[in-house]
Amino acid sequence: MEYKYLNKFLSVRHGHLFIEDCDTVELAEKYGTPLFVVSENHLVKNLRSYRKAFESEWPEGKVRIMAAIKANPVTAIRKILTREGAGCDTFGKGELELALRGNVPLKDIAVNGSIKGREIISKAINLGIPIVLDSPIELLYCEQEAKFLKKKATVILRVKPWLKNLDLNSDFYPDRTIREMTQTVKYGIPHSELVDMIPQLKSSKWCDLIGVHTHAGRHSKKAAFWKALMRDYASLIGKISMLMGGDWVPRIVSVGGGFAASNDHETRVPVTDYETPTPKDYAKLITKQFRKSMQKLGLSTEGIVLEIEPGRALHNETAIHLTKVHNIKLERNYIARSWIETDTSECFLGIGSLNTNPPFDILLANRANSPEYAPYDVVGITCNYECIAEQVMMPEVAAKDILAFLNTGSYIETYACNFNALPRPGMLLVSGHKASWIKRPETQDEVFQRDIIPPWIN
Known part of the structure; x- marks a missing residue:
């Protein structure tokens, strides 16, 4: 069977985008959207590539990979890196706590x-x-x-x-x-x-x-x-x-x-x-x-x-972000414009409100082999301007389609916020055919759980 490989861990099979051996459309249906998905084997491959490269060029002494926690500060991700022998550079009390929870040997931690x-x-x-x-x-x-x-x-x-x-x-x-x-x-x-x-x-x-x-x-x-x-x-x-x-x-x-x-x-x-x-x-x-x-x-x-x-070199291309299309809006009188309304947000993706050159490669995950049809603005769910990608060529898109934003593994989820009181997305880890939550989606109640009402307010 012939597959079209975007990289070693992303492929198009039967018209669907796969990350490792997991169908992204099935992941979106089972776990919901918006959703971050990380490839374990891509992360491991990147780490090993850097270790091998530097060890071959530095015979004088040991090479220690101090993987930047801040790029993707999730405990399961850190445990994978620990298993692979990576140390870590920690910036502040929170990252030190994550290093300890991630079982990093003390000799391989630096408090920076x-x-x-x-x-x-x-x-x-x-x-x-x-x-x-x-x-x-x-x-x-x-x-x-x-x-x-x-x-x-x-x-x-x-x-x-x-x-x-x-x-x-x-x-x-x-x-x-x-x-x-x-x-x-x-x-x-x-x-x-x-x-x-x-x-x-x-x-x-x-x-x-x-x-x-x-x-x-x-x-x-x-x-x-x-x-x-x-x-x-x-x-x-x-x-x-x-x-x-x-x-x-x-x-x-x-x-x-x-x-x-x-x-x-x-x-x-x-x-x-x-x-x-x-x-x-x-x-x-x-x-x-x-x-x-x-x-x-x-x-x-x-x-x-x-x-x-x-940081970026390890994580950036290891993850994708899945979002469902809510609706397609069209304007044909004053200007020619089509908008893809999605259930994600710039607030989850660490980007600004108008992206004329979108920072992500964008695919229609459920019809990834379809030819380009027309330019669309891909927009988000908050009250911001929220043009995640302006005038990108896409196949014909319809409600309930799944879009995949590629290269969202570093410095993306960590910046997610609760603008418009939105719960933040969860994160899945995939390894071959296996998939599991490593950071569950935030609930609506959790968005408000730190709020305190003073006794003089009824």
């Missing part, structure tokens, strides 16, 4: 994030989890809490390399340079404060500086950016080593994330329309430049644990 308070720092010290310092005040908290607990804190410095010779503009914000964006962003220790922190760390009885961390983000896929980042990162490590006495070398070096998904169809990145590196490309470029830059400074890379933090 700006604006950390004493509570999370104390918890990390008590559990023996490394703390990624973001400011001098966090170093003070570490010293005080470690002394109180009588347990040494292991710390990592989150630094912001100055990309002095890079003049590229950001894919995130095309009117600004990457150099500017990486310095004005809130996270990371400002250089002027970093140099004052090193003497304190050198003399500290309670904090052990074990590594460095940087995370520029999804600013560019171009080799020039990654070369500049790793070159100037190594230069900053050299300066830290000198201030530490000249013989200090990090045991852990995190290069952060910012890797593009292979299809690179993004909701929050305006510029994506140029070649996307493979995991092997990223690994070769990053490790080669970092090794070369460290050697030039006379610093050894032997034994360094190299950490990477893929």
Whole structure:
């Protein structure tokens, strides 16, 4: 039997869209819409690809995949990554709690994030989890809490390399340079404060500086950016080593994330329309430049644990979003326009109200082989403008059809909100023929469960 494969885990069979071996039309009928659906095997394949690529290019030491929890913060997803040996970078108390619920070994967790308070720092010290310092005040908290607990804190410095010779503009914000964006962003220790922190760390009885961390983000896929980042990162490590006495070398070096998904169809990145590196490309470029830059400074890379933090690259194409067509509206007098009214919303998809270039590939799941018929505006259910996709060519669409939005696996469901008092959608996990809830749909009662009526209101 011949199937049309969109990728290894998405196919068209008998005119229906399948994710792994599950018919998306049957999933929509059984579990309801709107609905997020994640492919377990696609996620595992992506993780293994990044691990294999970086391990082959970094023989000096261990490679640790610190999968970004924020991209898809669901316990079952985290447990799959844990099963596959991935660690995680956590930003804030909620993500640390999810890492613990996801059974991530403590040695494979990092407590990261700006604006950390004493509570999370104390918890990390008590559990023996490394703390990624973001400011001098966090170093003070570490010293005080470690002394109180009588347990040494292991710390990592989150630094912001100055990309002095890079003049590229950001894919995130095309009117600004990457150099500017990486310095004005809130996270990371400002250089002027970093140099004052090193003497304190050198003399500290309670904090052990074990590594460095940087995370520029999804600013560019171009080799020039990654070369500049790793070159100037190594230069900053050299300066830290000198201030530490000249013989200090990090045991852990995190290069952060910012890797593009292979299809690179993004909701929050305006510029994506140029070649996307493979995991092997990223690994070769990053490790080669970092090794070369460290050697030039006379610093050894032997034994360094190299950490990477893929988020989009792991999750983006692993999930789809299913929505049912409620109605078709037509205008033929003043303008020629057709609207597909759906039961989903921009508020569930993390997008704005008018998408002239829709951030998702859209398929008619129940007639996926049908030829294009006409342009439609795909619109959502709230009182917002809600043009999820403007004038997209589709087969002839009717009420009760099922639409599938592809590449909705990263930074989508996590942004869902309750505008118009709507309950948020649930999420299914599929593996082969199997399907199961991993996050059930919110109920209408749950939307209002935090509301409190003061006693003076009848």
